Amino acid sequence: MKALRYLARNPISLIGVLLLIAFALIAIFAPVIAPTQEFQMTPYDTPRAGFLATPQPPSPEAIFGTTEGQYDIYYAVVWGTRTAFKIGLGVVSISVLIGATVGAIAAYYGGVLDEILMRIVDVFMAVPFLIAAMVLTALLGKGIIPVTIALTTFGWMGYARIIRSEILRIREMDYIHAARSYGASDLRLILLHILPNAFFPVMVLATMATGSMVLSASALSFLGVGTEEGYADWGQFISYSRNWIIGQPGNPFQYWYTLAFPGAAIFLFVLSWNLVGDALRDILDPRHSH
């Protein structure tokens, strides 16, 4: 109820929610909006219309135009929505699981174990994120699974810290003492009594991180270590536009479509997650109520 009232007062946040719903619908109905064609190994292989080196402008056959190498931009933008959801939600949910486990163990058992786990978190925090992810992806090979593994490996620490501090805070509350006094086990205390109450701060962080993980994944593709050639992935397609965006002398906007469509897709996708995360943070933060 509180959330609905907030949305009514904050039209910008409402836009975020609507955008997110729109992207979800595009992802679900991708096979209908951009039907797969013959000779594709998977639906994520973008069909190409020939092998011409220069991008071709939008036409009835390719309504968003084609990239260098004639990959169909419209198809890639539609199926790229699925790729974005897969990577964003995949990386964040696995990171939350790892982070929650590490944070919960550290907080609950404390002492030496806590110290060791938190120092490991410190070490991972001291790693330059994008470069580390690049190295790991370069070692593991191209594809969305290596990308997901790389981003998760260097992206779980924030959740461990939040979960740990939330547990330390909640552990001292009366209802936990009460639960313990009637004989609840450690595991039961953590899973049923403590973690659900630590849920909201994690949810805010996770929502915001979904957008930024999609950005990082696309940055990997842009830097040449992300998904395979021709995979329906926005970052990959933006990297195809790199050599063309300057246009030609006298006609700087000649190849506008190579950047405009995949660029707009990733921008709006990340924007929607950020707006929703921002709204969640306001709704859950008592300081913002007037």
Added chain:
Amino acid sequence: MLNYAFRRLLMLPVVMFALSLMIFGLQMSLTPTQRLAAYAPSPDFLKGGQDSIRRLIEQYGLNDPFYLQYGRWIGNILTGNLGWSETARQPVGTALTSLLPATLELVFIAFVPGLLLAIYLGSRAGIYLNRWQDHLIRFFTIFGWSFPVYVFGLLMLLIFYSVLDWFPPGRLSQWAQAVVTSRDFVRYTGANTIDSLLNGNLPVFFDSLRHLAAPVITLIYVNLANMTRVMRTSMLETLRQDYVRTARAKGLRRRVVELKHARRNALLPVVTIAGMELAYMMGGVVITETIFDYSGLGQFAAKSAANLDFPAILGFGLYFAVVLVVLNLVVDLIYPLLDPRVKTR
């Protein structure tokens, strides 16, 4: 407080040790031939055919057990030999020190105005909570944050280079590059803006500013949201404090209270986040430098990572760990100066 800062400093060797172990572990997944590059003092070293390479692998013990190899490797690094970078075609240490000024120049020129802008926008948003100014600022900053750096960078190139021809990519124009590398030009710092001023060469100064403009604007805009957000939240918190109400009750004007009393105290959390942000920028201008073909540490690190040039990657990792620890230390030391309450704790 100092005690705490000292403990942080002690963490540095631990972090570095773990980092080196991590990177070495990744490196061990390569073949001995590929790893040989890490020991090469110069490129000629690797020219000599299969036999010579096999001999070198034996000589450097690249088939030895993990701990032996790690020990030798770390020993090399401790004596200051970071190895040879295939990407830069020079020793890693030389490459890092020659590229550092370029990155520092870019980061500081972007960081200071970015911080001031974030403080201004954040306090405005806090004062005008839930009114149109707040919504506008929030939308403007989240807009920038949602941009992939390279999409924004490509747009900048399209508009300011291709259409207007104001801000070209690279670090200097060809004529300016010739001036800078000429014998009369003294390289004091390696940062083009500072060096050109010290040499009294204004055309080169303006040329380097022209090249810096687009990456600087990109960095400021895409990084604005976080600090603005923290400033806004902190401002909201401060505006609820009793002393603010007291000041208002005494009859001080609202603006005076907001800007003089509240904003100063609201700055504290921003200091912490600004330190993090600066560290992040010093290690994370990877994409910005790549897009604008600005040859600094970020571009070098990205190329090295894509080429699996491990000596260079480790060098960059160690550099970043030092930056992180030093900046955290600086924040820890600045904090008690700004907030006297911290000392007594």
